[in-house]
Amino acid sequence: MTDPLHALSPLDGRYLEAVAPLRDFFSEFAFLRLRLRIELDFLRALAKIGLVRPLTDSESAHLDRLIADLSPADAAAIQVIERRIRHDVKAIEYFLRDKLSDSSLKDLLPWLHFGLTSEDVNNLALAIALRQACNAVLLPALDELLATLRTLAWQTRAVPMLARTHGQPAVPTTFGKELAVFLVRLKTLRHDLAAFRFQAKLTGAVGNFNALQAAAPHIDWPAFSRAFIAGYDLEPNLFTTQILPYDNWLRCFDLLRLTNAILLDLVQDLWRYISDGLIRQALIESEVGSSTMPHKVNPIDFENAEGNLGLANALFLHYAQKLPISRLQRDLSDSTVRRTFGVALGHTLLAWTACVRGLNRIAPNEDALRAELNAHWEVVTEGAQTILRSIGREDAYEQLKQQTRGRILRQDNYRAWCETLDVDETTRRRLLNLSPETYLGKAIELTEQACL
Numbered sequence: 001m002t003d004p005l006h007a008l009s010p011l012d013g014r015y016l017e018a019v020a021p022l023r024d025f026f027s028e029f030a031f032l033r034l035r036l037r038i039e040l041d042f043l044r045a046l047a048k049i050g051l052v053r054p055l056t057d058s059e060s061a062h063l064d065r066l067i068a069d070l071s072p073a074d075a076a077a078i079q080v081i082e083r084r085i086r087h088d089v090k091a092i093e094y095f096l097r098d099k100l101s102d103s104s105l106k107d108l109l110p111w112l113h114f115g116l117t118s119e120d121v122n123n124l125a126l127a128i129a130l131r132q133a134c135n136a137v138l139l140p141a142l143d144e145l146l147a148t149l150r151t152l153a154w155q156t157r158a159v160p161m162l163a164r165t166h167g168q169p170a171v172p173t174t175f176g177k178e179l180a181v182f183l184v185r186l187k188t189l190r191h192d193l194a195a196f197r198f199q200a201k202l203t204g205a206v207g208n209f210n211a212l213q214a215a216a217p218h219i220d221w222p223a224f225s226r227a228f229i230a231g232y233d234l235e236p237n238l239f240t241t242q243i244l245p246y247d248n249w250l251r252c253f254d255l256l257r258l259t260n261a262i263l264l265d266l267v268q269d270l271w272r273y274i275s276d277g278l279i280r281q282a283l284i285e286s287e288v289g290s291s292t293m294p295h296k297v298n299p300i301d302f303e304n305a306e307g308n309l310g311l312a313n314a315l316f317l318h319y320a321q322k323l324p325i326s327r328l329q330r331d332l333s334d335s336t337v338r339r340t341f342g343v344a345l346g347h348t349l350l351a352w353t354a355c356v357r358g359l360n361r362i363a364p365n366e367d368a369l370r371a372e373l374n375a376h377w378e379v380v381t382e383g384a385q386t387i388l389r390s391i392g393r394e395d396a397y398e399q400l401k402q403q404t405r406g407r408i409l410r411q412d413n414y415r416a417w418c419e420t421l422d423v424d425e426t427t428r429r430r431l432l433n434l435s436p437e438t439y440l441g442k443a444i445e446l447t448e449q450a451c452l
Contacts (some may be wrong), residue, residue, distance in 0.1 A: 011346045018353060019346040021137045025129040026342025029075050034125035035092050037067045043111055045228050051216055052111050059105055066099060089118035115212035117205040119330070123244045126338060127200040127234050130249065133345060134193060141352045142190050142259070146183065148359045150451050153179035157447035160437045161278065161369040162376060169376045171383075172436050175364045177443040180450035182266045189259045196255065199248035200234040201225075206329045207240040242330035246323035256348055257316040260309045263355055267302040267309070270362065274299045277368050282361040301358030308351035315344035373436035378409035380434040384418075387430050391423065411435075 007013030024030055040063045046052045055063075074095070082091035093113045100106055113121075157176030164170055202225040204210050209221040222238055229236040237244055273279040281297050289296030322337055373379070381400045388396035403409075403417065418431045 009343070011343060011350075015346070015350055019349055022133055022342050022346055022349060025133040025137075026345070029070075029072065030129065031125060032075050032078055032092065033067065033070050034128055035089060035121050036070060036096065038121050038124050039092060039096060039113060040067060041231075042114070042116065042228070043108060045224070046111055046114065049219060049224060051219065052108055056104070059103075062103060062105070066096075087118070089113075089121050092121075115204065115209075115215055116202070117242055119243050120202045120204070122335075122338075124200045124202065124229070124232065124234070126341065127198045127244075127249075128232055130252065130341065131198045131233065133342075134196070134252070137349065138256075138345065138352075139190070139194060141349055142186070142193070145263075145352050145356050145359075146186055146190060148356050149179060149183050149186070152176070152359055152362075153183055153447055154451045156364055157444050157451075159364050159366055159369065160373055160440060161364070162372050162379065162436070169379055171379050172373060172439050172443075174440060174443040174447065175369070176447040178269070180447040182262060184450050185262050186259065189255055189262070193252070193255050193259075196252050197235045198252065199237045199244060200229045200232070201237050201240045201244040202228055203238060203240045206242050241326065241328075243326060243334065246319075246334070250320055250323060253316045253319050253344070256345075257313050257320075260313050260316075260348060260351065263351065264306060264309045264313075267305045267355060267358070270358065271299050271302050271306075274302075274362070278365055278372070279362050280365045282363070284361075299358065301354045301361070305351045305354035305358065308347040308354065312344050312347035312351060315340060315347070319344070370437060374411070376408060377411050377414045377436060378404045378407065379436055380414065380439050381409070383434050383439050384414075384431055387427065388421075388423070391427055393423075 004013040004016045007016070011019050043052070044055060044060065044063065047055050078091050078095045081094050082088050085091060085094070090113075096112055097109050100109060100112075153176040155176070156179065157174055159175040160172050161175050161178070162169055163173040163178070201207070204212060209225075212219070212221045225238065226236040235248070237248070239245075270279065274281065281299065283297060287297075289298045319337065323334055326334065381404050385396040385400045393399075415432060418428060421428065421431070423431075
């Protein structure tokens with residue numbers, strides 16, 4: 001591997017270690033190994049349906065070793081062939097022919113890549129990579145993020161804070177409740193991602209099984225295709241051109257794009273709270289916040305997350321715009337785009353792990369939150385006018401609007417107003433019992449429900 005200091009992409013340089021788990025699925029080597037596996041699995045499947053002779057146990061083990069023992073030197077040999085013939089999948093076929101030509105399987109060489117188009121192999125390999133990467137890397141990373149967010153929401157469920165709508169003081173909420181909203185949104189998407197089923201196709205050059213049907217018309221090729229694809233825990237699609245329609249994969253990318261958009265909303269809010277002094281960040285002694293300002297403690301994890309969320313979603317958006325469109329039965333412009341799937345997932349993974357780091361080092365500045373709340377007693381007037389309306393005061397809203405709209409109300413102003421009202425003592429006590437720190441509605445209970 002090239003020295004990371006000289007890598008063109010930061011995913012292969014600066015962030016090499018952070019995204020390393022994805023290399024097992026989206027590196028060039030991983031893509032070669034998956035396609036080689038599919039070619040050999042297809043040969044075995046032909047033997048199972050009786051189209052070619054049965055394989056002995058030792059022959060089957062030999063094929064297993066070819067897959068498991070594929071070396072960097074083997075991959076380089078495939079690439080040498082590819083550079084000569086300028087076709088990636090045919091290069092794998094030729095490589096396998098060379099590997100099997102001196103074995104007991106040499107009589108089966110004509111059956112390698114039998115009746116397939118390259119896209120039958122490529123789309124299966126990519127679908128497997130996407131499924132495995134989601135299960136092995138992305139979902140565990142999202143679970144860690146959700147667990148971290150859940151813990152913080154629970155711990156701060158009763159910490160009152162001022163909510164703002166249109167950027168203006170609105171009514172009180174709790175810090176935990178605001179996190180709980182993001183938690184619930186993300187939990188829904190996590191469920192959908194876990195349940196997602198990737199499609200794949202094995203239907204031939206333009207989707208009609210032409211070559212397979214011509215060579216072996218007695219075989220039920222649609223049934224064979226369904227069974228072969230299901231063997232990889234994928235959903236078969238029989239209605240294709242040369243390529244699998246990308247609609248299914250794009251639905252998964254849209255789930256990831258929406259997840260990232262929600263996290264973008266979260267990290268920008270948290271950045272604002274830090275900027276306003278409403279959140280404290282844990283100090284790490286060895287860190288430097290600025291090369292010139294010694295006092296700085298920057299929200300770098302949330303800023304890093306924001307940048308990577310944007311990069312990932314830019315790619316996901318391009319996939320949504322590009323991949324549903326193919327000229328006639330296929331053009332090759334999708335191929336180079338698909339090779340960036342690992343890049344989009346890499347920036348997604350970087351963002352999610354940065355979110356976890358950021359969440360693990362923040363805590364609400366409760367003194368600042370309370371001070372801000374108690375400086376805005378006008379935020380209880382929503383409750384006050386609603387209490388008055390409940391006893392039949394039709395002018396309650398208008399009266400409070402006249403006194404408070406565009407103004408800051410102090411505690412003594414509010415209490416003096418309560419004393420001047422012509423209301424029964426029970427109502428007056430209800431009004432006097434309102435305060436910015438206690439006018440929380442069901443925020444605490446809702447947060448606890450979200451954290452279950």
